Amino acid sequence: MSTKLFNEAIQIVIDALKKAGYDPYEQLYGYVSTGTLSYITRQDNARSIVAELDMNDLRDFLNKNGKKFM
Secondary structure, X not given: OOHHHHHHHHXXXXXXXXXXXXXXXXXXXXXXXXXXXXXXXXXXXXXXXXXXXXXXHHHHHHHHHOOOOO
């Protein structure tokens, strides 16, 4: 997936999590840490979108923008 497509997809997920009242970085961290999709809301199809994103790309995104992985 290109960087542009990843950025567009992650922004949809972040916006959906915010709309649902969640901290998007906490929820994404939970998802990446456990692999459990229930951390991601179904609002705006965010759960389906995030399931198609590469876990390593999500880790890199979180390391740059949110919580750090060790």
